[in-house]
Amino acid sequence: MRVLLSAYDSRGGVEPLVGLAVRLRERGAEVRVCAPPDEEFAKRLAVVGVDMVPTGKSVRALVTGKTPPSPGGVPRRAAELVAAFHENVTAAGEGCDVLLATGLVPAVAGVRSAAETLGIPYVYASYQPVSLPSPHHPPMPRPGRPLPPEVTDNRVLWDRDARDAQEVFGEAINTHRASIGLPPLDNVRDHVFTDRPWLATDPVLAPWQQPADLDVVQTGAWVLPDERPLPAELVAFLDAGTAPVYVGFGSIPLRDPQDAARAAVEAIRAQGRRAVLSRGWADLALIDEQDDCFVVGEVNHQALFRRAAAVVHHGGAGTTTTATWAGAPQVVVPQGADQPYFAGRVAELGIGAAHDGPTPTLASLSAALESALTSETAARATAVAGTFRTDGAAVAAGLLLDMCR
Template identity: 55%
Template structure:
């Protein structure tokens, strides 16, 4: 069997799909990956067939960083959605040839189910956070680039989810149904329900991010899809770790943050007598003064690094939050967009760190957040959570996919 696996997003969205691909290959299945062209070389290093889709994700992130966050008009949003759907239909229609099933992740892939339907193929939608799925127990995540603030705790979640559904329909409905009609398919109906299906998959760890209900949405929680990483840490980093007490790690992945933020990070850690490890990320953060208590590094093995740091300060991406939880590291989450607000709330609720307000941090706000995260009782709870975090989510998902396809009528 051959599975088409597709992710439109950053490294945090693509890496779990690679984890699933490797598990499927271990079961003697064939895979083909769709992802932004940024990841062609990296995915190719695993020997996985690759189909690029859309523009480079990093270039898009850079464009957002250089322009004010002013929400586009509804007309412009619909135009962008129609253009994205056109690309998706074209790429997916070619990529799906010779495949037996389609797995799509992230709520940007509105065309994937239609292409699977057209070819008579099973389709699975998966995501990394419970917050993506409608539930009375949490609000929908603020839509990227919408200018929305996270909903307050007193918000009417049902009303917010109804508005979220209207947004999907207003943005994609007409363009999606036009594309479907052109290939002989009936209207999709509610776009969000069409994309998610009534049995979506949640690739998140049950201890960290459990599905809270409702029961009428039959969510399959597989556990997080974790790609094993056996890489050694760079010699410079090993030397830094060996030279003193565990540092505080700061990293914001692909999030657009101001390069001057590094000064704030370093000052906050030094105010608490802590050494500093800064991940450059897509914002190209750098060490500020060349002092021996501070080091900037590129992309490294978090699975090896995080057990050796005092705390992890990050943006709240699902992958980083899971990696820190699995390592037993206390966390400070500074959420910026989408489901990062959910993970900030979870870290706070579990008592394994603190949730920073979704605003650029100051020295004082980081000192306050780190003071909480560095308490001994927080470290104890973080280690207890680590013992509960599973590492077999990708294997579970791969086995379910193979079993479901084997049981499907021919």
């Protein structure tokens, strides 16, 4: 059996496919992954021996470029994505039994068109419940389409979201579909989501609430134990003192990374703690030459978070999932998209603090850290980690292979 997995996303969106691919191979399936051409994605998949087909433009270059993406450029980028993913997935998916897609709507639309072209089953998966229509939460705003503050009925907002998605992406997707002989769509969002999407989240951290209009299949998060050793210099730093506080913003390019790093380090020092800064796409750096701080690049977050007193991060699905699984208290400084949702969940579960707004200051981070570094929060984080489901990728692999029989 052959399976093709696809994502146009940051590292946090590609990493779950690593876990799923490994579990599929353990069951005898052949697996390929279509993902952005960023070197770090290719290296990560190569570590587990999974072939990657570079597709679309670099996500890192798009996100961190000198000219930030603007809503006005969305139709052009959408047209490029839908064409690239249809072309590459159709070619790489020849002889495959099923396609699974996650990530941005235009890329996923290209994958579903490829499934139609190849005549094989297709699955859409999400890493957060708030991207799926539900009466229990509002949608995330589309590019250049803020939610009207006067509307509080979630069903009305989701109806508007479907129209927004059609207006933003519909022309690009339908123009491409016409060029390959497929009929036009009047609701691109529901077409790519299907009426039975999968939700790859831990049911305690990010549950799906019923009743809802969609028949959502919650598999659990797609995680894979990371056996890579930490760098020797980092291990030496960790062994040299008390557990540090980790600070990292993943694939988010902060407006002023120097100010963010300074606020974080000073707030951590105010708590009598040491710090580990992750460069990430914001390119965080040390603020001075004191020996109580250490900066890292790409490392095993699972191992590092287990040795951290707390984890300060942006609230992406991947980082929140890893920190929760590790049992590390968290401070979430949400920057946008699904991150306010995960900040809220961390606070509601009592496993950390939700920072108020995207811009950390010495005062605001100090208050959040004071809450996160209590013994009560640490105990609660350990308890929730004990409930974390680690079989999500295996569950999803079994469901995919059942579709091939």
